[in-house]
Amino acid sequence: MSQATLDHPQTQDAAQVQSPLDLAMRLFESAADRLKLSENLREMLRTFTRILEVAVPIRMDSGAIRTFTGYRVQHSDARGPFKGGIRYHPEVTMDEVKALAMWMTWKCALVNIPFGGAKGGVVCDPREMSPTEIERLTRRFTSSIQPIIGPDQDIPAPDVNTNPQVMSWILDTYSMNTGRRALGCVTGKPITVGGTLGRLGATSMGLAETIAAAAKTLGMPLHEARIVIQGFGNVGSNLAAILHERGCRVIGVSDVNCALVNRSRLDVPALMRHVRETGTIQGFPEAEEVDREALLEIECDVLAPCALGSAINRTNADRVRTRILAEGANGPTTTIADRILREKGVFILPDILANAGGVTVSYFEWVQGIQSFFWTEEEVNSRLKGIMRTAYLETFAMAEREKIDMRSAAHMIGVRRVADAIETLGLYP
Numbered sequence: 001m002s003q004a005t006l007d008h009p010q011t012q013d014a015a016q017v018q019s020p021l022d023l024a025m026r027l028f029e030s031a032a033d034r035l036k037l038s039e040n041l042r043e044m045l046r047t048f049t050r051i052l053e054v055a056v057p058i059r060m061d062s063g064a065i066r067t068f069t070g071y072r073v074q075h076s077d078a079r080g081p082f083k084g085g086i087r088y089h090p091e092v093t094m095d096e097v098k099a100l101a102m103w104m105t106w107k108c109a110l111v112n113i114p115f116g117g118a119k120g121g122v123v124c125d126p127r128e129m130s131p132t133e134i135e136r137l138t139r140r141f142t143s144s145i146q147p148i149i150g151p152d153q154d155i156p157a158p159d160v161n162t163n164p165q166v167m168s169w170i171l172d173t174y175s176m177n178t179g180r181r182a183l184g185c186v187t188g189k190p191i192t193v194g195g196t197l198g199r200l201g202a203t204s205m206g207l208a209e210t211i212a213a214a215a216k217t218l219g220m221p222l223h224e225a226r227i228v229i230q231g232f233g234n235v236g237s238n239l240a241a242i243l244h245e246r247g248c249r250v251i252g253v254s255d256v257n258c259a260l261v262n263r264s265r266l267d268v269p270a271l272m273r274h275v276r277e278t279g280t281i282q283g284f285p286e287a288e289e290v291d292r293e294a295l296l297e298i299e300c301d302v303l304a305p306c307a308l309g310s311a312i313n314r315t316n317a318d319r320v321r322t323r324i325l326a327e328g329a330n331g332p333t334t335t336i337a338d339r340i341l342r343e344k345g346v347f348i349l350p351d352i353l354a355n356a357g358g359v360t361v362s363y364f365e366w367v368q369g370i371q372s373f374f375w376t377e378e379e380v381n382s383r384l385k386g387i388m389r390t391a392y393l394e395t396f397a398m399a400e401r402e403k404i405d406m407r408s409a410a411h412m413i414g415v416r417r418v419a420d421a422i423e424t425l426g427l428y429p
Contacts, residue, residue, distance in 0.1 A: 020099035020309050020331050028102065031411035034402070041419050048098060049082075049116075050074040054144040056122060058136040068137060072120040072145045074154060075101040078421040080114035081152055083359060085159025085188075086141075086166075088134070089308075092121035096309070100330055104359065106414030107352040111391045113363040116418075118154050120145065126161045138166050142173040149174070151184030151370065157362050158188040160308065163234075164200070168193050183369030187362035196365035198380035199358075203328065204238035205381060206357015208246070209388040210349050211302055211326050217396060218347060220323060226300040228252040228322070230292075231307035232281055235328045235355070237272055239304060244268035248302075252295050255280055259295035260287035296320060305332035312337045320346070327351035342405055350407035352414060353395055360387050 025046065032042050050073070057067040071094055074082045084104045097119045105117030122141055126134055148154055158167055167188045174185045189195035198205070215222045225248045229236045232255040240250045249265040257280045260266065267286055274284045282289070296303065296312065299321040305311045306328030312320060317337035325341060326349045327333065333341070333348070341348060361384055368374045375383075398409035 024099035077116035082118035082154035083115035084118035087159035109417035197377035202361035203358035236306035
């Protein structure tokens with residue numbers, strides 16, 4: 001779990017942080033208004049198919065029994081099986097999981113893959129748990145939610161503080177309980193047990209493609225562009241590596257411990273070696289350590305929040321100085337901050353578009369697992385880039401046609417596609 005501690009959010013005054021569920025519902029209602037959806041359709045789209053809360057008791061290494069709380073929320077399966085990650089974090093809440101499940105529905109529809117939205121989580125702090133305790137937690141949680149998951153029903157994936165190893169425990173537990181090896185029951189698995197090439201960096205690759213497309217739209221050369229990345233876990237670190245290889249100047253990064261700035265250019269490969277050796281960016285000698293809040297205010301060409309939600313809010317939005325905001329995290333920008341940034345002329349790549357690369361390659365993995373026929377990494381990346389470019393172009397075209405921002409356009413496309421599926425299927429009985 002070496003990346004587990006790297007994606008935590010900035011500490012914020014709770015009064016300044018918008019509820020993720022409130023944000024998700026506001027975005028949905030706004031899209032529904034623009035689409036002029038009937039109240040009947042709205043009722044079906046805003047309602048969650050299934051909400052499960054489970055107790056997860058495990059024996060700790062000390063011998064004591066400790067009970068954790070787990071959630072699995074399924075929003076809509078109108079376009080296909082439920083799909084969504086599982087996160088381990090002390091601040092997981094039911095409302096957060098519901099919001100993320102709804103966003104996943106729109107995200108899958110936006111990139112036009114045949115999944116609906118789901119999300120799961122366990123309230124725990126993996127930093128305070130041993131690997132064996134995390135394994136027991138994973139296996140017990142999997143068994144608890146097993147009645148509602150499966151390759152044709154609901155397919156989990158990695159999220160905050162979970163990784164391929166956790167997914168392999170889910171696969172093994174599901175397989176032992178059902179008596180059959182079902183590679184399609186979970187994605188984000190290690191290559192050795194049916195994972196796909198290209199999955200680990202998929203979210204970052206998709207994010208990089210949307211950044212490149214946005215830069216082209218704005219006429220902004222990407223070579224030598226200044227990049228600031230909040231969060232240096234799987235998404236943030238891989239994004240830094242990809243953009244560094246493409247000639248960008250990564251000038252600032254942060255993790256849960258600190259923020260680093262080198263206004264000339266960070267040596268990203270050296271920084272990643274440092275993180276592998278120490279578990280944190282802290283102590284990297286070739287950069288200045290700054291306050292994590294101040295990192296978001298550094299003048300740059302691309303700012304990519306890749307931690308948790310509400311990092312950019314009413315307290316700091318007016319001090320953000322970037323041309324492109326690329327949302328690697330889910331819900332990193334509150335409603336008020338979004339308005340402030342748009343008024344300043346910031347080009348926002350919304351989360352349901354920008355970070356959709358992960359679920360897209362999860363779809364590829366699911367397809368490969370069902371067929372037991374696996375693709376090369378070149379095939380995976382080529383298909384991913386094509387889907388992300390198409391989704392960007394469709395979103396930008398909608399924004400131009402309707403004279404709206406990219407976030408509103410992305411939600412309009414996602415909500416419309418799910419609404420069309422519901423209308424086509426009809427209502428049973």
